Amino acid sequence: MSIKISNLSHTYSKGTTFEKKALDDINITIERGEFIGLIGHTGSGKSTLIQHLNVLLRPDTGSIIIDGEDIHADKGRLKAIRSKVGLVFQYPEHQLFEMTVFKDVAFGPANMGIAEDETRQRVEDALAIVGIPPELHEKSPFELSGGQKRRVAIAGVLAMKPEILVLDEPTAGLDPRGRDEILGRIKEMHEKLKLTVILVSHSMEDIARLVDRIFVINHGKIALFGPPAEIFAQTQQLETIGLSSTQAAYVAKHLQEKGFKLPDGIYTVDGAVTEILKVVRG
């Protein structure tokens, strides 16, 4: 399952005074099973890009090829593509509506025409992997905590058995425990279900812990891309586009500037501790 995005451009409200070029010649290739971080400030084009991935938006020019298929070519294939690419929106818990947690998660697969037995199995599996215990299945989703609601909403997407999971700011507004719980579950889904994951986030710390590769988007273009160690070392460039690196990366960089012989590419707490110990102990 590779995703190949070529020369993708999208302009909103074309031909009006509100015309805005949201994506400008994007070229990205993502391999099967990769864990990708997508960073950029509000209005950078992140959400526009991910909405193209399951054909909520159509490109003005360019194409997205998933598994050799141009996803925007045939309208008859929409349903198949949308079940292959699961999109979890920001604040997905606002979309919960059913009487019980179980029914809410079952809505997607039932809608796809999946048989009842199979649906039941999928719902149970999906709720298990997001860590919602059976005793909550018959509760109203509105009785749950914020973090639990969000995990139920993610289960609703998982029950459709996507091969690619795209999450837009899945930790926004959660407390640290809720955030760790969600990120831990996403990591598990990536590893156990072999999903290709695209995680959109403002939190450099979250991204740093999880992803294989990062794309930084700015003004509708890819500004930087590479593994976390490379991206987080570019503190200056990140700041110019209104982002920042992790505190650990700043500590390492400032120490380097003071003449400490630290290697490049430190961006986590553990990495910083290990490397600083080596140099101060000589």
Next chain:
Amino acid sequence: MEYIVKTENLVFEYKIQVQTEGEEATTETEAALNGVDIAVKKGEFVAVLGHNGSGKSTLAKHINCLLSPTAGTMWVKGISVADEERIWDIRSSVGMVFQNPDNQIIATIVEEDVAFGAENLGVPPAEIRKRVDEALASVGMAQYAENPPHFLSGGQKQRVAIAGILAMRPDIIVLDEPTAMLDPIGRREVMNVVKKLNREEGITIIFITHFMDEAAQAERIIVMEEGKIAMEGTPGEVFAQIAPLKAIGLDVPQVAEIAAGLREAGINLPQGLLTVDALVEEICRLR
């Protein structure tokens, strides 16, 4: 010592209906606040930490009488919140900013939105004009006075919400996770405005957040857990307690974690290192 906000054994209980299938619904009482004692000095900048459901927001809503205590007492500017006749004196001294910028703006033009609160207080028009201009300048939004708010970024909207409160000339601003929905630029903008209002205009700030780096910028941190105060102290004191904080589901800034990791390995570093610069400086001393 004059305290602008003070509570004694504050308790807030609410009732929930419990419905199990095939049985009658029963009512249970839960305490969101369970004996809270806080004292905030005039002009102080206090951050409140705690996971969801720990009672932070319930406490915040008591400060401008959106909720009234079930038991215990609370004074704002020396006025008891139980004194119903003076509720408006309290409400006009305490401004609140909430999480979602889109839920707090009601007018179609920025300056009209900022004027709304002051108009409601019956401030004369000429005075309102003056206050609105000053408030927008204070939050760095003067150039957007005549713009429609829906084209602003989240950080800009929060600053407009803060300006609306400033136009009411409050003594205290309570911010309940004002940066939770913002991107890094928006978070920085709001944080800078809040610090400036505290420093330059002497406004008392009570700042609820899940971002440890924001709490690290306050003078004092109060940590809540299960409706009680679990910890209290300067950011240096609170963030030194990494294990207890993690046990109640909170975090510490990365810098504090790096410092703790180095200390554990036997490196001699002082307590209370919370900023990149402070840590780098101390490591340089080791040479």
